[in-house]
Amino acid sequence: MGNALGPYSRVTNIGEQHVHLPPDRGLEVTWPLEIGAVPALATAFQSRSDLRKKVEAARSGGESVVLTQVLSGGGGVGKSQLAAAYATEAVADGTELVVWASAAHTHQVVTQYAQAAVRIGVPGADEGDPEGVARAFLSWLATTQRRWLVVLDDITDPTGLAPWWPASRTGTGWVLATSRLHDARLSGGGRTRIAIDVYTPEEAHAYLRARLDGDGMGHLLDDHGGALAEALGYLPLALGHAAAYMINEDLSSAEYLDRFHRTRLEQALPESADADGYGRQISATLLLSLEAAERADPTGLATPALILAALLDPAGHPRGVWGTPAALRYLTICRMLPHAPKYEKEPAATAEQAHAALRILHRYALLTCDTRAEPRAVRIHALTARAVRESTPAEVLPGLAAAAAYSLLQAWPDPDQPHPDLAAAMRANTDALARHSGDHLWYPEGHPVLYTAGNSLANAGLAASATAYWQQLATDSDRIHGPHDRGTLVARIQLGASHRQAGRTDIAVPLLERVLADCEGTLGPDNQDTLVARGTLANVYQQSGRADDAITLMEQVVADCKRRLEPDHPNSLAARHNLAAAYGYVGRTDEALSIAEQLLDDCERTMGSDHPNTLAARGNLAGFLRQAGRNDQAMSIEVEVLATRVQTAGPDHPDTIVARSSLAASYLKVGRIPDAVDCLEQALRDSERILSTDHPTTLNIRRRLADCYYNHAGRIEEALAIEEEALATLERRLGPDDRAVLVGRASLGTAHWQAGRVDRAITILDRALDVSERVCPDHPDTLAIRGNLATAHWQAGHINQVITHLERLLADSRRIHGADHTTTILALAGLAAAYVQVGRADELSTLLE
Numbered sequence: 001m002g003n004a005l006g007p008y009s010r011v012t013n014i015g016e017q018h019v020h021l022p023p024d025r026g027l028e029v030t031w032p033l034e035i036g037a038v039p040a041l042a043t044a045f046q047s048r049s050d051l052r053k054k055v056e057a058a059r060s061g062g063e064s065v066v067l068t069q070v071l072s073g074g075g076g077v078g079k080s081q082l083a084a085a086y087a088t089e090a091v092a093d094g095t096e097l098v099v100w101a102s103a104a105h106t107h108q109v110v111t112q113y114a115q116a117a118v119r120i121g122v123p124g125a126d127e128g129d130p131e132g133v134a135r136a137f138l139s140w141l142a143t144t145q146r147r148w149l150v151v152l153d154d155i156t157d158p159t160g161l162a163p164w165w166p167a168s169r170t171g172t173g174w175v176l177a178t179s180r181l182h183d184a185r186l187s188g189g190g191r192t193r194i195a196i197d198v199y200t201p202e203e204a205h206a207y208l209r210a211r212l213d214g215d216g217m218g219h220l221l222d223d224h225g226g227a228l229a230e231a232l233g234y235l236p237l238a239l240g241h242a243a244a245y246m247i248n249e250d251l252s253s254a255e256y257l258d259r260f261h262r263t264r265l266e267q268a269l270p271e272s273a274d275a276d277g278y279g280r281q282i283s284a285t286l287l288l289s290l291e292a293a294e295r296a297d298p299t300g301l302a303t304p305a306l307i308l309a310a311l312l313d314p315a316g317h318p319r320g321v322w323g324t325p326a327a328l329r330y331l332t333i334c335r336m337l338p339h340a341p342k343y344e345k346e347p348a349a350t351a352e353q354a355h356a357a358l359r360i361l362h363r364y365a366l367l368t369c370d371t372r373a374e375p376r377a378v379r380i381h382a383l384t385a386r387a388v389r390e391s392t393p394a395e396v397l398p399g400l401a402a403a404a405a406y407s408l409l410q411a412w413p414d415p416d417q418p419h420p421d422l423a424a425a426m427r428a429n430t431d432a433l434a435r436h437s438g439d440h441l442w443y444p445e446g447h448p449v450l451y452t453a454g455n456s457l458a459n460a461g462l463a464a465s466a467t468a469y470w471q472q473l474a475t476d477s478d479r480i481h482g483p484h485d486r487g488t489l490v491a492r493i494q495l496g497a498s499h500r501q502a503g504r505t506d507i508a509v510p511l512l513e514r515v516l517a518d519c520e521g522t523l524g525p526d527n528q529d530t531l532v533a534r535g536t537l538a539n540v541y542q543q544s545g546r547a548d549d550a551i552t553l554m555e556q557v558v559a560d561c562k563r564r565l566e567p568d569h570p571n572s573l574a575a576r577h578n579l580a581a582a583y584g585y586v587g588r589t590d591e592a593l594s595i596a597e598q599l600l601d602d603c604e605r606t607m608g609s610d611h612p613n614t615l616a617a618r619g620n621l622a623g624f625l626r627q628a629g630r631n632d633q634a635m636s637i638e639v640e641v642l643a644t645r646v647q648t649a650g651p652d653h654p655d656t657i658v659a660r661s662s663l664a665a666s667y668l669k670v671g672r673i674p675d676a677v678d679c680l681e682q683a684l685r686d687s688e689r690i691l692s693t694d695h696p697t698t699l700n701i702r703r704r705l706a707d708c709y710y711n712h713a714g715r716i717e718e719a720l721a722i723e724e725e726a727l728a729t730l731e732r733r734l735g736p737d738d739r740a741v742l743v744g745r746a747s748l749g750t751a752h753w754q755a756g757r758v759d760r761a762i763t764i765l766d767r768a769l770d771v772s773e774r775v776c777p778d779h780p781d782t783l784a785i786r787g788n789l790a791t792a793h794w795q796a797g798h799i800n801q802v803i804t805h806l807e808r809l810l811a812d813s814r815r816i817h818g819a820d821h822t823t824t825i826l827a828l829a830g831l832a833a834a835y836v837q838v839g840r841a842d843e844l845s846t847l848l849e
Contacts (some may be wrong), residue, residue, distance in 0.1 A: 008512030031146070032091045035116045037316075037373050039084045042240065044210035045695055046203050048082060048605050051196060051715045055086070055176075058192035061802070066155075066186045066193045073144060078236040079178040079196055082337035083151050090149045097148040098569040102315040103177070106160040107457060108466040109152065111424040113164070115139040116154060130462050133165065140165045141173055148173035154315070154382075158185035199236055204229035207236070208253075220246050224254040226674075228394035232259060232285065237383055241285035249292055258286055282387045289364040296364075301349060301357035305332035306366055309380050310388035311404045311430040314356075316376025317425060318411060319369065322358065323351035331357075375422040382662040389436060401437035402447070408433065409449040416456055423460060427453045442480045446473070446487035446837055454494055463502035470495035489515060494567035496540065505544040512537040526564045528571065531557055535575060538582075545776030547586050554579040568606045573599065573613070580620065586780070589628045596621040610648050614653065615641055619662055626666055628848055635666035654697060657686045661701045664708070671710045682703040702726050703747065716755050737775050742768055746785045752790040765789040778816050783809060789832065799838055806831040 058065050067079040074849040090098050093816050097120065101112040113134035116122075122133075122140045141148060150166045153176055161265050162185070166175050181187055187193045199207065208225055212218045232238040295300045305322070308330065312321075318590060321327055331349035358369040358378060367380040380388075392400070416423035430453040434441055441447040454473060457466035474491035492515045498561055499508035516537055519530040538553035559578050561572035600621050603614040619641050626634035642663050645656040664679035684705055687698040703726050710719035727744045735741070753761035769789055772782040790805035810827040817840035819826055828847065833846040 020421065022089070029098045029120050032094075032098070033096065033120065034087075034091060034100075035103075035119055035627075036112055037097075037102045037150075037376055038087045038098070039080060039379075041084055041088060042081055043214055044207050044243075045081060045085065046078075046207050046210075046236075047085065048203060049201075049309070050200075051082065051194065053080075054194050055521060058194065059174055064177065064191040066177045066191055067196055079200075080153055081236070082196070083153060083176050083178050087149060087151050088425060094147060095149050096146040097173075097635055098410060099148070099150045099520055101150065101152055102313075102428065103152040103155045103715065104313070104315065106164065106426055107462055108159060108424055108428055109161065109164050110134045110462060110465065111420060111690070121405070127362060130460060131464055138164070138166055142169050143173055145240075150175050152177040154181040155181065155186065158183050184577055198234040199229075199239070201226065201229060201234065204234045204239060206230075207239055208243060211240075212247065215247045217250070218248050219252070219319045220252045222253045224252070224257050228253045228257045230258075230680060231257060232735040235282070236497070237381055237812070238282055238285045238438065240365045241289050241384075242281070244363065245285070245289050245292055248296070248363060256288075263804075282383050283391065286366070286384060286387045286391075289366055293360050293366065294366045294522055297357055299349070299354055299357050300335050301331050302360050304331055304356065304389055305357045306380075307392055308404050308405065308407070309361075309367055309378060310385040310392070311400065311433050311436045312380075312408075313376075313425070313429040314380055315381040315428065315430045316368075316373065316379040317408075317426075318375045318422065319355065319358070319371055319377040320408050321378070321411045322354040324407045324410035326403055326410050330400075330403035330407070334366060355703060375419070375425040384715065389466055396673040397437065398440045398443070401433065404433050404437075405430075405441055405447045405449045409447075409452060412449075412456075415459065420460065423456050428457050439476075442476065445481070445485075446477055446491075451487075451494070457500060458494070458498055463498060464496040467502060470498050477620045484518065486523065489519050489522065490529055493529070493536055497536050500536075500540045500543060502666060503538055508540045509537070509544060512540055526560060528564070530776065531560050531575070532572060535571075535578065536561070539578065542585070545781070546781030547780070549584065551579070551582050551586070554582050568602055573602065577617070577620065580624070584627060586623055589624060593624045593628060596624050610644055612649070615644060615648075615659075617658060621665070623662065631666060633667035635663070635670055638663040638666050652690050653684060654687075654690065657683050657690065657701070658697060660686070661704060664704065668687055668708060668712060673708075674710055677705075677713055680708055699726050703744065706751075707747075710751055710754070720748075720751060720755065723751055737771055742772050742775070742785075744782065745771075746788065749785075749792070750788050753788065753795065757765065758792055758796040761792045778812070780823075783813055783816070787823070787827065787830075794830075794834075799834060803831065803834045803838070806834060 011590050023523040042545070055065050055067075067082060084100075085097050085622060087100055097116075099116050101109045101111065103109050109682055114130035114137070117133045117137035117140070120140075122136050141150070148168070150173070152161070152165075152175065156179070157160055158179075158181065166173065167190070167439060168174065173192075177191075187663040198204075205225060208221055208229065209218065212221050228242065229239065232242060242260075243254055245251065246253070251259070290303060290306065293306075294300075308327070309317075328349045328351065331354060332347055335349060354370075358367070361367045362369040367378060368383060369378050373375045373379070384732045408426060412426050413419055413422060416426065430449050434450065450473060454466060454469045457469055470491055474488055474495055477491050478486055492511065496508045496512040496515060499505070499511065512533065516533040518531070519527065519533045523530050528658075531590045534553055535557045536549045538557060541547075541553060544552035552573065558572075559573045561569065561575045565572045576595050580592045580599065583589070583595070596617065600614070602616040603611065603617045607614050618637055622634040622637040622641070625631075625637070638659065642656070642659040645653065649656055660679050660683040664676040664683065667673075667676035680701060682699065684701045687701050702722055706719040706722035706726070709715035709721075709722070723744070727741070727748050731741050745764055748766035749761045749768060751761075752758075752764060765785060765788055769782070769785045772779065772785055777780060784807050790802050790809065793801040793805065806827055810824065810831055813821060813824040813827055830846060832847055833842075835847065
């Protein structure tokens with residue numbers, strides 16, 4: 001129930017969700033290694049020796065290099081090409097690691113760093129927290145002796161990128177960046193900014209000669225080649241347009257120059273609009289090339305394809321976008337317009353025709369279409385895109401933006417996290433579309449793709465980026481539609497969920513309480529989004545230790561769903577799952593079992609017996625059966641679940657790994673210790689290889705294995721070593737106040753006490769109790785930690801400390817649970833025994849009255 005539904009997000013499975021990167025972790029690293037899609041060098045690339053001398057001088061001084069441009073605006077001077085040349089040459093020169101990161105958005109850089117960390121096995125990498133992984137990668141770069149190069153291409157937010165700028169304290173690595181900005185924040189801090197201008201006349205002529213000779217068309221470069229280069233302002237991008245046109249049209253320099261001067265330039269870009277000084281050259285070459293592309297295009301789709309591509313991320317988008325119903329509908333409509341190029345066949349555009357149009361545009365250097373570069377197969381130069389946008393009539397932009405948005409939405413995989421590169425590309429394209437569309441994606445309401453991008457950030461574990469995104473989305477929705485608009489409320493719900501994901505329950509609780517009140521007042525108590533807000537708040541209550549409040553809200557959500565929705569609605573199923581889990585957590589096992597049994601029946605009836613949600617429901621039921629002591633039934637179900645997972649998802653799927661770990665728990669309950677150990681050891685190996693050594697699933701399995709070693713297999717030293725490592729990892733990833741850290745610390749302290757290491761146990765449990773009382777004083781875990789600490793003091797002979805802790809435990813348990821609760825009774829018995837030992841008869845009599 002934590003995700004907004006309706007047009008704003010997609011329903012997730014009711015089972016345990018996993019965030020993970022590609023399964024590279026267990027592979028042997030082969031150096032040198034290239035990470036990220038380094039752009040291919042343009043045909044007839046010019047090395048620009050004078051610029052390279054400046055770069056080398058800065059590099060030899062140990063400084064990072066930022067390639068900017070003399071003129072402001074859209075680019076086109078070859079910054080990225082020069083950076084790509086360095087990246088390409090680096091591996092050949094013995095550089096062991098080259099990372100290419102698109103830097104238009106900070107979250108793209110974080111994602112690329114995280115993947116690099118996993119690929120090379122950086123210690124401390126944690127896929128559940130990509131920002132933590134990225135920081136671990138920066139630490140590795142700072143201290144490694146390996147030679148490395150990191151390229152940050154197209155920086156647009158120097159402030160946001162500042163914490164993610166790599167450094168090398170060993171002198172073995174360096175950073176090369178590109179940016180269109182003239183910003184003082186890009187210099188200083190050991191960075192040298194080198195301005196890149198257009199080609200020199202000699203470089204321009206050399207480019208044209210090499211480009212034409214390379215296609216066997218050198219005869220086209222006649223005595224007017226110098227005049228042509230001058231007319232194009234020696235701009236590399238414009239020269240690239242011109243050369244492709246000349247080759248495809250078999251046109252000499254003089255003939256091209258004549259056509260260039262006769263373009264419809266004033267219609268496309270009035271002179272007064274060319275504030276950057278070279279937009280007119282790009283617009284003219286663009287018009288010529290586009291007209292030629294239209295003539296060569298049998299589909300009649302080249303121009304509308306280029307117009308839509310210009311709204312997306314210049315760094316590239318998946319070719320699959322062009323096979324979506326929305327993209328094909330847009331192309332079909334454009335083909336049927338009165339002024340469109342005549343097309344004799346059926347008007348409905350096909351994916352094959354769309355691809356053919358992209359290839360035509362590729363031939364004329366208007367964009368790049370290369371499926372080897374997926375998920376950024378279709379790229380367009382930023383300045384080409386800008387020229388296209390500036391020549392696109394303003395009145396068509398709303399419909400164009402909607403077509404692009406729905407094309408992205410339909411191409412977005414669900415779930416997207418098994419494909420992190422693709423997910424990052426989809427988010428970047430959504431950001432670019434929103435930037436180029438103004439507020440058009442907000443009418444008549446916030447477009448679903450905006451909300452999908454936010455959910456993608458959260459699902460990727462990018463908690464800080466997700467929080468910032470939802471904050472901005474809520475602000476934008478409030479500005480355009482007001483504070484009580486549904487889109488604004490949904491964004492605020494997701495903002496609260498992102499705070500919860502980051503462990504900031506102190507912020508999430510009051511925020512979600514306000515949002516819930518607003519939803520109830522504006523949308524009504526039974527509205528679907530109100531139910532989502534209520535369920536999200538319930539989850540935050542449970543995370544913050546307010547189990548009773550969480551159950552009260554979850555019970556209300558289930559009742560609301562029963563009254564408002566069909567029993568098989570995904571929201572209803574998710575609400576019942578959450579309530580069962582909450583009941584199980586507080587020991588209300590019979591109620592949890594009743595819900596889980598009915599939930600499984602409903603999933604099997606509506607989804608089939610092998611659906612992932614059905615398997616999750618079956619696994620949850622087994623867990624409650626085990627909790628109820630019905631171990632043989634639980635084991636039988638878990639054997640079946642594991643076999644089905646292996647068959648339907650494969651042995652390496654994260655859900656299969658979890659199913660294997662759950663089966664081990666049942667094996668332990670029925671005394672099959674060797675089988676349990678085998679299951680857990682295999683699950684741990686698979687989780688480390690597929691997910692990572694520090695993934696939350698891996699940590700959970702490692703703790704289970706430690707418990708198995710300690711309590712069942714007699715392998716005490718191995719168990720304690722595993723527990724210590726797991727706790728250190730959790731604390732590094734989540735911070736000392738996270739509930740999972742508290743549970744891990746309490747478990748470790750108890751293990752040391754049971755192993756006879758009482759002093760170590762008391763130290764760990766003291767710290768656990770201090771944090772737990774501060775974060776969640778009335779949580780059952782806090783009472784359990786105090787009870788274990790009292791027991792450790794008893795074993796150490798510290799009777800006064802025992803009495804102090806048990807008196808506090810008894811008072812708290814009576815207040816929270818009542819006189820008849822098991823914790824209260826045990827505390828009473830322990831305190832009575834302590835009073836007897838110290839001869840405090842009066843207190844004992846009073847206690848037993």
